[in-house]
Amino acid sequence: MPAASPHLSETRRSRLIAIGLICCAVLFFALLDTSAKWLSGHMHPVQTVFARYAVSMVLVLMLLNPWSHPGVLRTKRPWLQGVRSLLLLGATALNFIALKYLQLAETVSIMFAGPLLVALVAGPLLGEWPGPRRLAAIGVGFLGVLVITRPGVGGMHPAALLCVFGTICYSFYALATRQVAAYDPPETTMVYSGVAGTLAVLPIIPFFWTMPQTPFVWLVMLAMGAFGGFGHWLLILAHRLAPATVLAPFIYSQIVWMIVLGWFVFGQFPDGWTFAGATIVIASGLYLLYRERVRKVPETAARLD
Template structure:
């Protein structure tokens, strides 16, 4: 998971650099291309049964959400410092909690609701609306985080019905398809060797990062490895300084720390809840025996 976060930060840095000369849709399409090529290899090895699903509409919808979320984020980082955009994107877990309660009817206690509220306050500290500190494009990050949260909700619904490989395959195919439709209208051929190298790097590193994250979720529980996602803030700060000479200001750090702290607490509560559910199931099984 840590390796995946490091590589995703590298991908976002290259994407931000390329937005100066290339359209964001083109960049996201290339990013998706790496995952699509991996899925093509998967289909060649395992065959078409990988695409067998009980929920084709939900699978396609998840792929569209993934492509839309990535596109909006890349559009935003053209104007917003990378570390600031990543900090705001961490609002996604709180939106997942909100949607989980409203859509999936998941139980959420007062402590998690409090964490969600404080997390949103942390986001406001980073954005500081009305003060003109951060470019208005940061609102696109919030929309991207919301779409990502919907994607996570669909992942929860699909996890009990389809295999991970099936979900990844549909995400790659659906996402690439929806991005290919407008591509001819925005495509610009790379003019320099640097642009070509960065585009290739984005495709390869994004695919590798996806593989590492999926592998992490296969060998460990999500609530265990999820906190490692917050290392994105460290890597994006490092890349932002080294490549773009951007450093978050004091209040951005304060807001980011609030978001990370409440996010970690939310994950902790999910872990406690999951443990309690497992104990209850084990106790019920014991009674049945």
């Protein structure tokens, strides 16, 4: 067997590093949600959202600021940056409120439907129309969400609806991120996310603020912001080293961390319906990724997609 070319070996090495980074990123996101759920027993979710954004903003500005990165605040699409940041804020707030009542695995299973919604609305918004196979996968994925939430049968807390709305916000946030990436570097986008989110919550935080009673609560608040900031930073680094189609399947590993942390921290374990629904949603998402790869192959059969 001939030895692999240096270029091929370097590509494989970069992809392995990127996969490691994405796995670490989703671990940080799982720790973020775990911290937010724990804090919901000690303060209002609005205060939790503010802590997540304020701490993350400070950490990001320590690394990315006009002195260390001249021009980092310069954006070609300020309105798009603002809308994107507010969509992320809405998704975060709705998710944090839902976490107060739902298990970690339940919320992340519903959020996994985000790529399905992105594929559905990318047609009218971006002209990327899904074919019949991907439409079928999207429909099956949404059935998985219904299995998890079980509307009308009393299977889950009504807060699951907040998680659904949060997923909608996050899906449009993902589309806005794809659009703004054509104009601004990821460092600029990351700075605007933290600053816009913090400034949006700042005027209302006095109405919800309660002084943390113990140093440990302060520590969890600080850690939560750090988890969010570092998680998004690792996400950016990973996407610099490998394409999204390579990394996307590993994002689903977050559910493993959510199950483990939910059991270890809160003594909660998802029921069979949640496992079944999550499996359907994840399988549908992976099939969409597979069809995305097929579409890039110049074959006649790909026209069926």
